[in-house]
Amino acid sequence: MTEVDRQLHNKVDQVGNRVLRLTENLIAVSDQVSAVDTAQKQTQDSLLALVTEFRSFVRSAALTANLHSAETQILSVEERLEREYGHLKRVRRTAVGILQAFDVGLATQDTVQQISEELMIESPRYWLAPALVALAAWPRDDRALCDKAVEEAFRRSPERTSLLFALILRRQGRADGAVRWLRHYLRAQNPDALGREFAVILECIAQGAFGPAGRDLMKTTLAGWRETLMTDDEARQAQVRRWRAEIDGLRGPASAQFPRLSRCSPQWPVLDEVLRCAGAHQALLDTYAALPEPDTRLSDRLEDTVDDILDRLVGEYDSEELPYHRELALHRAVVAAGGDRDAAQRATEVGAASYEERSDYLSVQTTAALDPAAIGASAATQRLSVAACGPWIAEAHAGFSRDYRAKAPSEVELHIGDPAGVDAGGRKCRIPVWKGSFNTDVDAMERSLVSHWERRIEPFVQTLAYPLRNPLLLMAGVVVAILLVLSGASVGFAVLLALFVGGVWGVVVYQRWDAADTAQDDARELLHRHKREAVDQLRGSAAELADWQQRYRAADAVEGAARTFIASLATTTPAGAPFEGRVVTGSEGGTV
Structure with a gap:
């Protein structure tokens, strides 16, 4: 072989090696591009999952922090209340105790006088302190001190003082004096701005504590107030x-019993809201129809009943304490809501009127019905107040029923599919979300869904096929070029080199084709599995919708019973007390 032939042979070898390296590099670059694309998709999915998890963690941490903060604030507010107003508790505990001690003769007048004067010194601005001084002076027949103490108590709180002595006089059987104090109290009231002590009047009505004369006076006065306020549309609408x-607030929690429907139907939030609203009818009956009937077996001792009412009057916290109790209510609502401040705020807004210093007569009635504990009302008073609120309940209930029924969707749609696509064969198969309506037959919807998937599965699978034409054409071109270039120098060598390059290239192409064919089979199987899952979602959603419709109809049917119950409230009347018109008698049979 001449020197020229050897050089040419070397050059051909170099060209062949470079062609092989170029082929390997092209394949490697293709692999790297696919790997980068796959890694990018995995990174995006991981980032999305991380963001979701992080938001959930932040939400959980915020709720926990709010919960701990509320628990700490409750202790702090209670401590401030005890520090600044704890001394008033002693005055409150002593008030009714003095009357009961006189009843049984277990306390001397000197002891009562000493205690009342001590409390007057300890609580210089509290209305009940001078009232206790008056009570202590009464059995000693110290008229000057008694009058002076009554005037001082009246100056500090005319409303509470009037009610206190009206109840005390009624307790002692002095009906005329009790009614005079009661009339004095009622005439001085503005039905648009009643004090918190007015809840005691409702309690007296429920218990029949003032006898026939007092009952008629209260009935006439309150009826006039109600008639006046009912002409005020804003007060009524409030x-x-x-x-x-x-x-x-009686709606149930969000339902977790319809997982497929909630995931696939864009109308699910409305469906869930409507079902929760329909369930409020039964909750309304459970809450208010279950209220105990006014107890007709009241104690035959007037003193016991009046003492219970006196406890509520003197136990009512002062107006200066209201901001603390309002703050306590909010913190306790946060604890009850598990740290959710928004839910706590909504809950406290419903009972916000309970912590107003003054309210109109209609609001007091509503508060006694909705939150009797906030104003110290008994169960009997609550039931009578609920009855008095019948017209407002009926209007609110009718509007509530009308609104949620209007929200019920006439068409329920299904959106099945993942806009993010399905990872198949190293690529993202983005099959459009299928949309259907339950106004169509379910079998027709299923056929449409199956067709939707099948029309797209094979076209996508074909995109995963290895493109044989271009690699084979390129391989053929390279082989022909080798034969044409080298056949003049050495035909045998040119053929051998062409066979070598073609063989190696062919093996690589075959491996790529075989891998692509396997990827096609895997992708086809995966996409068909997703198609079956989509069909399962459709069938499951249809079954859940049928279950939802059955539950909704059952819950909505209770609306009639709730409406009937609300209408029946108009027949509720206060219980008659067995001691109406009776006076308390002394040990020798005389009137006290």
Whole structure:
């Protein structure tokens, strides 16, 4: 072989090696591009999952922090209340105790006088302190001190002082004096701005504590107030709004029993809201129809009943304490809501009127019905107040029923599919979300869904096929070029080199084709599995919708019973007390 032939042979070898390296590099680059694309998709999915998890963690941490903060604030507010107003508790505990001690003769007048004067010194601005001084002076027949103490108590709180002595006189059987104090109290009241002590009047009505004369006076006065206030549309609508908020609050929690429907139907939030609203009818019945009937077996001792009412009057916290109790209510609502401040705020807004220093007569009635504990009302008073609120409950309930029924969707759609696509064969198969409506037959929907997937599965699978034409053409071109270039120098060598390059290239192409064919089979199987899952979602959603419709109809049917119960409230009347018109008699049979 001449020197020229050897050089040419070397050059051909170099060209062949470079062609092989170029082929390997092209394949490697293709692999790297696929790997980068796959890694990018995995990174995006991981990032999305991380963001979701992080948001959940932040939400959980915020709720926990709010919960701990509320628990700490409750202790702090209670400590401030005890520090600044704890001394008033002793005055409150002593008030009724003095009367009961006189009843049984277990306390001397000197002891009562000493205690009342000590409390007067300890609580210089509290209305009940001078009232106790008056009580201590009464059995000693110290008229000058008694009058002076009554005037001082009246100056500090005319409303509470009037009610206190009206109840005490009624307790002692002095009906005329009790009614005079009661009339004095009622005439001085503005029905648009009643004090918190007015809840005692409702309690007296429920218990029949003032006898026939007092009952008639209160009935006439309150009927006049109600008639006047009912002409004020804003005052009436304010009570309707409070009852509407109460009924809204009776809705159940979000349902977790419809997982497929909730995931696939864009109407699910409305469906869930409508079902929760329909369930409020039964909750309304459970809450208010279950209220105990006014107890007709009241104690035959007037003193016991009046003492219970006196406990509520003197136990009512002072107006200066209201901001603390309002703050306590909010913190306790946060604890009850598990740290959710928004839910706690909504809950406290319903009972916000309970912590107002003054309210109109209609609001007091509503508060006694919705939150009797906040104003110290008994179960009997609550039931009578609920009955008095019947017109507002009926209006709120009718509007509530009308609104949620109007929200019920006439068409329920299904959106099945993942906009993010399905990872198949190293690529993202983005099959459009299928949309259907349950106004169509379910079998037709299923056929449409299956067709939707099948029309797209094979076209996508074909995109995963290895493109044989271009690599084979390129391989053929390289082989022909080798034969043409080298056959003039050495035909045998040119053929051998062409066979070598073609063989290696062919093996690589075959491996790529075989891998692509396997990827096609895997992708086809994966996409068909997703198609079956989509069909399962459709069938499951249809079954859940049928279950939802059955539950909704059952819950909505209770609306009639709730409406009947609300209408029946108009027949509720206060219980008659067995001691109405009776006086308390002394040990020798005389009137005290």
